[in-house]
Amino acid sequence: MTETMPRVELVPPDIAAYRNGNVGVDWVWRWTAAAPGPHVAVVAAVHGNELCGPIVVDRLHRLGIRPARGTLTLALANAAAYLSFDAQRPTASRFLDEDMNRVWDPAVLDGPRRTAERVRARALRPLLAEADALLDLHSMLHEGDPLILSGPTARGAALARAIGLPAWVVADAGHAAGLRLIDMPPFGDPDAAQTAILVECGQHWRRATAAVALEATIRFLAHFGIVDSAVFAAHRPAPGPQAAGGFVRVTDVVTVRTDRFRFAPDAHGMSVVPRAGTVIAWDGDDAVRTPYDDCVLVMPSRRARAGQTAVRLGRREP
Ligand SMILES: [Zn+2]
Known part of the structure; x- marks a missing residue:
């Protein structure tokens, strides 16, 4: 079946300056405020062909965003795949060896098999598992309303509803093919306190998708009192008319x-x-x-x- 793919409207940002990180793991940055507060993480590029997440992380870096309280972690997850993005073959950079959003089961991460994505996920796991709340930014190949995947837990659903954009919240149990980052313990544990949600911000390469990703991120950071949304006043493109949702x-x-x-x-x-x-x-x-x-x-x-x-x-x- 052939289907016309949308044009690549978004420009993948140059992320080279963010490689070294400041926590000893490439592409991961973390800042802690003097005032106590929750630890939140914003994760981008679990899939290398999804541009909205790196655009948001680049924006946060360029604006010099620092937490007003608590801790903020910014991670470019599969940066190696992202760096292989080619607008002429825009689906090819999704991953190097395997889908990075199916490898987060501890049995997989603790297992012997080495792939580019597993090696990277093993390095990220201890850093990301410390977060009280995690926002994982994604986009979709096909056109469709943006949505938040809240995973199976009630606290994931509550956080997604509180963020409120995208307006659709989908509660699901994940995929038989392997655990997503948002399902990884402790996030997927029914009795844990830590919460992770995944936002599908729109079609991979549409301009509007990046606006949705940024707006969802601003709301997420403001929800936890990490960054006042007024900080973004001049850098907050309207995400456009949204679906009614539910x-x-x-x-x-x-x-x-x-x-x-x-x-x-x-x-x-x-x-x-x-x-x-x-x-x-x-x-x-x-x-x-x-x-x-x-x-x-x-x-x-x-x-x-x-x-x-x-x-x-x-x-x-x-
Ligand atoms: Zn994705």
């Missing part, structure tokens, strides 16, 4: 079974399908139908192959 809990995973899976033309990310039984896709000769009224299509992937997730289905909750 809270969605993932109930079903649609897995591709044949090599002839295709979505209905109007199926896009965060579509709300009013009637149960509506055909949203075909897999070979079989129709894929919504199981209940007001079913939300979460991040449909038009590139999924047999055995991969085509879309997740969610139910709206108050």
